[in-house]
Amino acid sequence: MPAEELTDALQSLHGRISTLLVRLDAPGKQARLTELENQAASPDLWSDQAAAQQVMRELSTLREELEPWLSVERRARDTLELVELAALEDDQTILGEAERELGQLTREVDELEFKLRLNGPYDRSDAIMTITVGLGGVDAQDWTQMLMRMYLRWGERHRYQTEILDLAEGEEAGYKSVTITLRGQYAYGYLKGERGNHRLVRLSPFDQAHRRQTSFARVEVMPDVGEAAPIDVRDEDVEFEAYRSGGPGGQNVNKVSTAVRLRHKPTGMVVTAQTERSQLQNRENAMRLLKSRLVEMELEKREGELAQLRGEHIDASFGTQIRSYVLHPYTMVKDLRTEYETSDVNGVLDGDLDAFVEAYLAWSVGREQVNAA
Incomplete structure (x- = not known):
């Protein structure tokens, strides 16, 4: 795939991921994750066993939900920067690796987007x-x-x-x-x-x-x-x-x-x-x-x-x-x-x-x- 076409495809994919992150309310969930991490680090957390278990469950759930999305966004951004540098030097090896990464990222984003359909109150259970x-x-x-x-x-x-x-x-x-x-x-x-x-x-x-x-x-x-x-x-x-x-x-x-x-x-x-x-x-x-x-x-x-x-x-x-x-x-x-x-x-x-x-x-x-x- 030519470098220009690869760049366009990666930009499109990154834009799609950004749109889906908004739909996921990633900023709000990231803020809640930070809040829970602070609570989990508190030395008084386990003074209330039931409350502590609830905090740890919610923390684990949010991490499992956010991390795959943040990972594909980060990888798409890094691959796009790598392609731009490789295009300047006409490095076909790097461009070939980036094309394979594009295919893998697209499959992962398709799967993650599909999971957004599972939005019922107990779908994660x-x-x-x-x-x-x-x-x-x-x-x-x-x-x-x-x-x-x-x-x-x-x-x-x-x-x-x-x-x-x-x-x-x-x-x-x-x-x-x-x-x-x-x-x-x-x-x-x-x-x-x-x-x-x-x-x-x-x-x-x-x-x-x-x-x-x-x-x-x-x-x-x-x-x-x-x-x-x-x-x-x-x-x-x-x-x-x-x-x-x-x-x-x-x-x-x-x-x-x-x-x-x-x-x-x-x-x-x-x-x-x-x-x-x-x-x-x-x-x-x-x-x-x-x-x-x-x-x-x-x-x-x-x-x-x-x-x-x-x-x-x-x-x-x-x-x-x-x-x-x-x-x-x-x-x-x-x-x-x-x-x-x-x-x-x-x-x-x-x-x-x-x-x-x-x-x-x-x-x-x-x-x-x-x-x-």
Whole structure:
């Protein structure tokens, strides 16, 4: 790329970054970051443990948000200055390196700009996901397990920490339900579009005649709000029950009642946790799950109210089919909302979901803009 063209491209990119930094309110967030750093350096910070933890959480979040943007702005500015000097000396080696850096910076800015779409109140939160078997018998239980693996593999690709909170095994194969957590920045924002029914069409490995079988599983996604939950759950509103956990089979069944079931009396909501060895840990996990479900229920309520104001129809059954995975007679995964599709079924089932996530976020932003017009 000629030096003049490279300079123009870098100037354009730097201008784009500057505009996005204004949209991000980088000056205001930088001022808040400085304020928090001063608080963190105070010797009296840890006199109030709860307040100190809040300061450190906010400090960490702001650093994670700002540093990538400040880094690309700094690199774009430095590369532009380097190109201007290299152009004077006609240094083709430096110009070639600058062109490669331009390509890398453009990809990073595209990714950072995409993340600006994740501006919901809980989009930065960790995610809790529950997958529940639907129609389809043993095949549906196996499908539930396949979906769990798909999302765990997706989490690994993004270097998220994953954990199984609750697991109910099927009689012959697979799972009746499973609850997992994915911990990492924007986990909920990325996964919130996975809510709904997922449909699998394949030749059944459990049918002696090997006939084609359609199976369903429902996915629920909630922000893992933890102690920061804006909902107060009173002790008297929660009914507690301990029971023995474990799947079918003798020695794997616990001999003591470590599994926990909580029922929220005002809503009738029931949650369970049984994968930890102690009842206390399972109870803490169950309470986390209950708070997250209540937050998600409130989010769905607000979404429904806004949709009614916009004149949209919302399926109150939460049973809307969102995606179809076909393994026979052809191979295709298709999102029924965005119309995005791919024939790489094996890749998707191995966790390659980013294209579907990005298509959903672009679709949801476009829908909001149309409705706001």
